[in-house]
Amino acid sequence: MPRPTAKEIAELVAGRRPAYAKIGVFDIDGVFRGKHLHAEKLASGLEKGLGFCDVVLGWDSADQLYDNTAFTGWHTAYPDAAVRLLPETLRRIPFENDIPLLLAEFTGAAEAICPRGLLRRVLARAADAGYRVKAAAEFEFFVFEETPQSVRAKNYQGLKTISPGSFGYSMLRSGLYSEFYEELLSLCVDMDMELEALHTETGPGVLEGAIRVDEALVAADKAALFKTFVKVLCQRRGWMATFMAKWSRDWPGQSGHLHMSLQDAASGAPVFHDPAGWNGMSDAQRWFVGGQQALMPELLAMVACTVNSYARLIPGHWAPTQANWGFENRTCALRVIGGSPTAQRVEYRIAAADINPYIALSAAIGSGLWGIENRIEPDPAINGNAYAQPPAPGRSLPGTLTEAAARLKASAAARDLFGDAFVEHYAATREWEEREARKAITDWQLNRYFEII
Known part of the structure; x- marks a missing residue:
C-alpha cells in the first residue's frame, strides 16, 4: 500500500479532533524526543521544514548539558536547528486514539551529527x-513488575521481574503471559x-x-x-522494560x-x-x-x-x-x-x-x-x-x-x-x-x- 503524500497527511490531521499529530527525532543516545504539533504547523512543516531546539543534540540521556562539544552549547545559546519531516514514516499510535506519528531528521548544519542522517550517508x-x-x-529486554516510581524508591535494588527463573524458549511462560504477547505483537x-x-530468553522475565x-x-x-514503544506498552500495564546492556x-x-x-x-x-x-x-x-x-x-x-x-x-x-x-x-x-x-x-x-x-x-x-x-x-x-x-x-x-x-x-x-x-x-x-x-x-x-x- 503506498504511503500517504504530505498533502494527504496534512488533511488527515486537520480532520482529527483534536487536530494534532506527534513528531519526533532520535537523539545521540537513541532517545525519542518529540512533541504534539497542530495541523496548521504540521502542514507548514511538511512543506517547508521545521525548527527544533538543537539542545537535543547537546545533552545526554538524562538531559544534562555537554560541556565539551563544539556544535552546540552555552556558547551557541542553543538555537533551533532545521529538521525535515518524513511523510514515508507515518504511523498511528493505537493506544493514543490512533494519533498520527511522523519521524523527523536534522538537516542543514546539524545533519552532519544527526544519527539518522549518518546512516543515510x-x-x-x-x-x-x-x-x-x-x-x-x-x-x-527484561520486564519487571515495577513502575518508574517503585524502582526509584527501591534505589534499583531488589527489583521484581514478571516471572522467576531461567525459562528460555518457554511455552509455559508465553502461555501464562499470552495477553501481553498478543498486545506486543499487535502493537x-x-x-x-x-x-x-x-520468545523468552534465559533469565527471569526476559524476552x-x-x-x-x-x-x-x-x-x-x-x-x-x-x-x-515496548517501554511505553509495559509502563501502561504498570510494568517496566529495560534495554540496558x-x-x-x-x-x-x-x-x-x-x-x-x-x-x-x-x-x-x-x-x-x-x-x-x-x-x-x-x-x-x-x-x-x-x-x-x-x-x-x-x-x-x-x-x-x-x-x-x-x-x-x-x-x-x-x-x-x-x-x-x-x-x-x-x-x-x-x-x-x-x-x-x-x-x-x-x-x-x-x-x-x-x-x-x-x-x-x-x-x-x-x-x-x-x-x-x-x-x-x-x-x-x-x-x-x-x-x-x-x-x-x-x-x-x-x-x-x-x-x-x-x-x-x-x-x-x-x-x-x-x-x-x-x-x-x-x-x-x-x-x-x-x-x-x-x-x-x-x-x-x-x-x-x-x-x-
Missing part, C-alpha cells in the same frame, strides 16, 4: 558502489515494526523480539521505535544483534552468496566481514555506547570479547549465517540492546563497505569456543568507553566513513558519559572501602 555510499542494504535487529503490526519472532528484515534505513526506524551481575547481558546483507541495486540479486565459495561466502561477503573485523576496535564506541555496555563484554555470557568471526558460531563477534542465497548474511553480535540503531548500523555497514572497497581479508574463521582462544594481534577490543572514544577519534577510516564533525561530536559525548559515571559512588565501592580502608 553510509547507505548512499553503498548505493554509489551498486549495493542495496537489507538489515534487521533483534533485542533482548508491532499496527506500528509497522512487525516481528519475525518473539527477545526479532524484527522482520527491511531496507536498512527503514529497519533502523523500526528498531528505534520498537525500543521506545547488563542490568544484573547474576544474569547474561541483553543483546541487540544486527543482521545485514547486500543486494545488487540493479538486479536485486544477493551479493553475499557464492555456491563456489567456502560455506557459500562470496568475495564480497568475505571482504565485508574483513572490514567489520578490522575496524571493530576503532568503531566500538558507536556500538558499545554506554559505560554499562562494557559490563556485558565478558567471557561466557553469550557476548563476544574479541573482534573475531566464525561460520554459525555464536561465541564470535561476527557470525556468518549460511543457507539459501537470500538467507546468507552477517550477524553483528557485538551489539547490545542499549544501541542507538542508526549509529550502530552505520558502524556495522560502514565498516563492511570499507572492507569491500579495500578488499580486506578477515582472519581465519574461529572453530569452536572463541572464548578459549587467545586474541589475534590487533583484535583486542577497548575495555572502557573512554578508551573506545579515543580509538574512534584517532580512526582515519571512521573520519572517512562518517565525517570529522560526527566523529568529533560523538566521541566527545562518549567521553562525557564516562566522566559522568566516574562521579558515582557505587554500592560496590561502599561495601569494599567504607570500613576497611
Whole structure:
C-alpha cells in the first residue's frame, strides 16, 4: 500500500479532533524526543521544514548539558536547528486514539551529527558502489513488575521481574503471559515494526523480539521505535522494560544483534552468496566481514555506547570479547549465517540492546563497505569456543568507553566513513558519559572501602 503524500497527511490531521499529530527525532543516545504539533504547523512543516531546539543534540540521556562539544552549547545559546519531516514514516499510535506519528531528521548544519542522517550517508555510499542494504535487529529486554516510581524508591535494588527463573524458549511462560504477547505483537503490526519472532530468553522475565528484515534505513526506524514503544506498552500495564546492556551481575547481558546483507541495486540479486565459495561466502561477503573485523576496535564506541555496555563484554555470557568471526558460531563477534542465497548474511553480535540503531548500523555497514572497497581479508574463521582462544594481534577490543572514544577519534577510516564533525561530536559525548559515571559512588565501592580502608 503506498504511503500517504504530505498533502494527504496534512488533511488527515486537520480532520482529527483534536487536530494534532506527534513528531519526533532520535537523539545521540537513541532517545525519542518529540512533541504534539497542530495541523496548521504540521502542514507548514511538511512543506517547508521545521525548527527544533538543537539542545537535543547537546545533552545526554538524562538531559544534562555537554560541556565539551563544539556544535552546540552555552556558547551557541542553543538555537533551533532545521529538521525535515518524513511523510514515508507515518504511523498511528493505537493506544493514543490512533494519533498520527511522523519521524523527523536534522538537516542543514546539524545533519552532519544527526544519527539518522549518518546512516543515510553510509547507505548512499553503498548505493554509489551498486549495493542495496537489507538489515534487521533483534533485542533482548527484561520486564519487571515495577513502575518508574517503585524502582526509584527501591534505589534499583531488589527489583521484581514478571516471572522467576531461567525459562528460555518457554511455552509455559508465553502461555501464562499470552495477553501481553498478543498486545506486543499487535502493537508491532499496527506500528509497522512487525516481528519475525518473539520468545523468552534465559533469565527471569526476559524476552527477545526479532524484527522482520527491511531496507536498512527503514529497519533502523523500526528498531528505534520498537525500543521506545515496548517501554511505553509495559509502563501502561504498570510494568517496566529495560534495554540496558547488563542490568544484573547474576544474569547474561541483553543483546541487540544486527543482521545485514547486500543486494545488487540493479538486479536485486544477493551479493553475499557464492555456491563456489567456502560455506557459500562470496568475495564480497568475505571482504565485508574483513572490514567489520578490522575496524571493530576503532568503531566500538558507536556500538558499545554506554559505560554499562562494557559490563556485558565478558567471557561466557553469550557476548563476544574479541573482534573475531566464525561460520554459525555464536561465541564470535561476527557470525556468518549460511543457507539459501537470500538467507546468507552477517550477524553483528557485538551489539547490545542499549544501541542507538542508526549509529550502530552505520558502524556495522560502514565498516563492511570499507572492507569491500579495500578488499580486506578477515582472519581465519574461529572453530569452536572463541572464548578459549587467545586474541589475534590487533583484535583486542577497548575495555572502557573512554578508551573506545579515543580509538574512534584517532580512526582515519571512521573520519572517512562518517565525517570529522560526527566523529568529533560523538566521541566527545562518549567521553562525557564516562566522566559522568566516574562521579558515582557505587554500592560496590561502599561495601569494599567504607570500613576497611
